[in-house]
Structures are given as structure tokens and as C-alpha cells.
Amino acid sequence: MTDLSVANSASTTAFDVEAVRRDFPILSQQVNGKPLVYLDNGASAQKPVAVLDAMDRYYREMHSNVHRGAHTLGDRATAAFEGARETVRNFVNAASTREIIWTRGTTEAINLVANGLAPRLKAGDEILVSHMEHHANIVPWQMIAERTGAKVVPIQVTPEGELDLDSFNSLLNDRTRILAITHVSNVLGTVNPVAPLIEQAKKRGILTLVDGAQAVPHFKPDVQDLGCDFYVFSSHKLFGPTGIGVLYGKAQLLEEMPPYQGGGEMIERVSFERTTWNVLPYKFEAGTPAIAEAVGLGAAIDYLDSLDRGAMEAAEKALLERANQLVETVPGMEIIGTAANKVPVMSFKIAGLHPSDIGTLLDQQGIAIRTGHHCAMPLMDFYGVPGTARVSFAFYNTLDEVDKLFTGLQKIQRLFA
Numbered sequence: 001m002t003d004l005s006v007a008n009s010a011s012t013t014a015f016d017v018e019a020v021r022r023d024f025p026i027l028s029q030q031v032n033g034k035p036l037v038y039l040d041n042g043a044s045a046q047k048p049v050a051v052l053d054a055m056d057r058y059y060r061e062m063h064s065n066v067h068r069g070a071h072t073l074g075d076r077a078t079a080a081f082e083g084a085r086e087t088v089r090n091f092v093n094a095a096s097t098r099e100i101i102w103t104r105g106t107t108e109a110i111n112l113v114a115n116g117l118a119p120r121l122k123a124g125d126e127i128l129v130s131h132m133e134h135h136a137n138i139v140p141w142q143m144i145a146e147r148t149g150a151k152v153v154p155i156q157v158t159p160e161g162e163l164d165l166d167s168f169n170s171l172l173n174d175r176t177r178i179l180a181i182t183h184v185s186n187v188l189g190t191v192n193p194v195a196p197l198i199e200q201a202k203k204r205g206i207l208t209l210v211d212g213a214q215a216v217p218h219f220k221p222d223v224q225d226l227g228c229d230f231y232v233f234s235s236h237k238l239f240g241p242t243g244i245g246v247l248y249g250k251a252q253l254l255e256e257m258p259p260y261q262g263g264g265e266m267i268e269r270v271s272f273e274r275t276t277w278n279v280l281p282y283k284f285e286a287g288t289p290a291i292a293e294a295v296g297l298g299a300a301i302d303y304l305d306s307l308d309r310g311a312m313e314a315a316e317k318a319l320l321e322r323a324n325q326l327v328e329t330v331p332g333m334e335i336i337g338t339a340a341n342k343v344p345v346m347s348f349k350i351a352g353l354h355p356s357d358i359g360t361l362l363d364q365q366g367i368a369i370r371t372g373h374h375c376a377m378p379l380m381d382f383y384g385v386p387g388t389a390r391v392s393f394a395f396y397n398t399l400d401e402v403d404k405l406f407t408g409l410q411k412i413q414r415l416f417a
């Protein structure tokens with residue numbers, strides 16, 4: 001067996017990963033007769049007991065509909081729900097909870113913004129995205145472009161998987177209306193330098209949306225610092241429940257945008273002659289919201305806040321470093337995405353092996369990774385591959401798990417070589 005000791009010097013940190021793992025009950029199970037090694041956190045992360053308990057307690061002790069003011073349970077539910085909104089406001093450093101809209105996730109948040117900005121677009125206008133976007137930050141814009149006659153224009157990426165800044169500069173022009181860009185690539189792990197891009201866009205009056213789906217599990221965004229007009233993310237990748245996500249938007253823009261869906265809650269007054277809209281953020285929250293899920297997301301953020309962020313980030317960095325060091329132990333393995341600034345995400349191919357076979361064979365060893373196009377087909381086309389295998393680490397992963405992954409890859413490679 002190939003020696004794994006090349007990485008034995010990987011940095012040790014003050015982060016007590018074993019204690020943290022005890023907070024995630026799902027991790028301590030066997031899958032296919034082997035201890036689970038969960039390395040598919042980019043697709044969806046696991047939930048700490050704090051989240052499970054908060055949602056359980058919500059349903060046991062305070063569930064009712066919100067904002068009805070009819071009775072005590074309703075008041076409790078409303079307080080928990082709006083408390084979670086304040087937790088999210090604080091997490092992204094928004095100026096006001098009026099700027100925090102609950103959505104079903106990143107995808108719905110981008111669709112909401114695209115629809116809300118459609119009235120501002122006309123034929124010939126341009127929407128800049130990048131070649132490394134998730135489909136969620138391409139297709140809604142294409143749909144709006146189809147309706148308005150605007151055009152979706154991709155910023156190129158370099159072979160290393162970084163944004164090509166020359167391409168960005170050359171594409172900015174008087175027709176550019178919107179810049180919609182991912183903070184972190186779900187395939188490459190690249191952390192994009194969004195702040196300077198936003199600054200340039202702002203100088204030209206271009207509206208900016210940042211897709212933070214893959215950023216927030218690894219670092220806290222500061223929307224006021226970034227200066228973006230919109231920032232979106234999903235709870236389930238941030239160790240919270242599925243079914244809820246967040247749209248941060250600047251209040252003035254949200255005020256100007258038309259509602260996304262009609263129904264209860266989003267109205268001020270309804271009549272057959274004239275219906276008027278509720279104030280922010282409720283104008284964009286038609287129908288009964290995902291109350292328990294909001295509470296769960298608030299609990300996830302509180303849980304993250306209870307950890308030492310610096311130590312957590314150092315631990316994640318150590319995981320990626322170790323994985324990078326071990327690549328040479330698997331003949332024919334090649335990393336796709338070698339940007340200088342990365343979160344712990346590693347896409348790769350192994351010569352002679354199909355990504356889906358790598359995934360299936362690892363699963364037999366209890367190791368969960370993601371394979372396929374990762375909802376980023378344009379990026380797959382750029383690299384000339386049908387798909388990749390992708391490992392995405394979270395702070396609860398261990399160096400031992402990295403070793404197990406590579407032992408598994410070595411086995412698979414030998415089997416097929």
C-alpha cells in the first residue's frame with residue numbers, strides 16, 4: 001500500500017474535532033459496514049444536535065402560525081421566527097432585518113431577484129455571470145433574458161479555476177446592468193475576489209448579486225463591507241435544515257422591486273379595486289413561511305458562533321493541505337481547480353476511471369463523495385470533462401478521514417489500473 005506519511009506534518013490546531021463530531025449524531029454511524037466518512041458537505045451539510053433540538057422544541061412548545069397576534073402560542077412562534085431573522089441579519093451584518101427575506105433556498109432567492117429586476121431590463125442589456133456559476137445563477141437570468149431581450153454574458157475562468165479578471169474588465173460596458181457572481185465555486189472551491197468586482201460594477205451603476213451558497217459554510221460574509229446589492233444562500237449547506245434560505249437585499253432596491261409571489265402575508269390591503277403590498281420583508285414572503293426551519297437556521301448560526309472561527313478555518317485548511325499532499329499517492333489523479341484562494345473543496349479525475357465509478361466504489365467503503373456535473377455544465381465543458389469526482393470537507397471532518405479517502409482511492413486505482 002502506498003505510504004500516506006507524506007502529510008504527517010499537517011498542522012495540528014486547537015480545534016477539538018472529536019468534541020465537535022459528538023454534536024453531529026449522524027456522523028457516528030456505519031455505512032456499508034464501515035464508519036461513515038461524509039465528504040459531500042458542499043451538496044448538503046449535516047446538522048448539529050443544537051439544530052435538531054431547536055426544531056423539536058419549537059414543535060413541542062410553541063408551534064402556531066406567525067404574525068397573527070391571536071394568542072400566546074402565536075406570539076411565541078413569532079418571537080422565535082423573528083429572532084431567527086435577527087440572527088441572520090447579524091450573521092451577514094445587514095443594516096436591518098427589513099433586508100432579510102426568507103426564501104426556500106439560494107435557487108429561489110436568485111429567481112426572486114431576477115424576476116424583481118426584469119422590469120429594469122430591455123433588449124440589448126447585459127447580465128454578467130461567470131463561467132464557474134452553478135446553474136442556479138445562470139438559468140434564472142437566461143429566463144429573464146428571454147423575456148426582456150437582454151443577454152447573459154459569461155466572464156471567463158483561467159485553467160487554474162480563477163476568474164479571468166482581464167475578461168471581466170473587457171466585458172464591462174455601458175450595456176451591463178447586472179453582475180451576478182458566485183462568492184465560492186461549488187466545483188473548484190475558488191474564493192472569488194468579489195469585493196473589487198462589486199466596487200467596479202458600482203462605479204458604473206451596475207447592480208450586483210453574490211451567490212454565497214458555498215461561502216457561508218466556511219466564512220462569514222459582511223454584506224456592508226462587500227457593498228453588494230444582493231447576497232443569497234441556503235440553510236442546508238450551513239448546517240441548518242432544508243427548505244429555507246436567505247435573500248439579503250438593499251432595502252431601497254427591495255422597496256422598488258415588485259413582489260415575487262402573491263397571497264397572504266405579502267399584502268397590506270386587498271380589494272377587487274386595488275391591492276397594496278405589505279412592508280419589507282413581508283412583501284416578499286407570501287403564504288405561511290417555513291417557521292421551524294427558520295428557527296433551525298437560527299440555531300445553526302448560533303452553534304457556529306459558539307465555535308472558535310479561527311481554529312475552525314485552520315482545521316479546514318489543514319484538511320485541504322493534507323488532501324493536496326496525498327494527491328501524488330494516487331497514480332493518474334489530477335485536481336481540477338488549483339486557485340490560490342480556496343475553501344476545502346477538491347474536484348478531481350483519475351486517468352482511466354469514470355467519476356461515477358469512483359463514487360460508487362468509495363461508497364462501498366463508507367465514504368460519501370459527489371460525482372457528476374455538479375450543476376455546472378458550462379464549467380464541465382470548459383474543462384472538457386463530462387463530470388468530476390468532488391470531495392467537500394466541513395470543519396467536522398478529520399485528517400484520519402482524509403487518509404481513509406486516499407487509501408480508498410489508491411485501492412480503486414489499483415483495481416482498475
Ligand SMILES: Cc1ncc(COP(=O)(O)O)c(C=O)c1O
Nearest residue numbers: 105106107134136186213214234
Ligand atoms: C454555488 C451554488 N449556488 C446555488 C446552489 C443552489 O442551492 P439550493 O439548491 O440550495 O437552492 C448551490 C447548490 O449546490 C451552489 O453550490
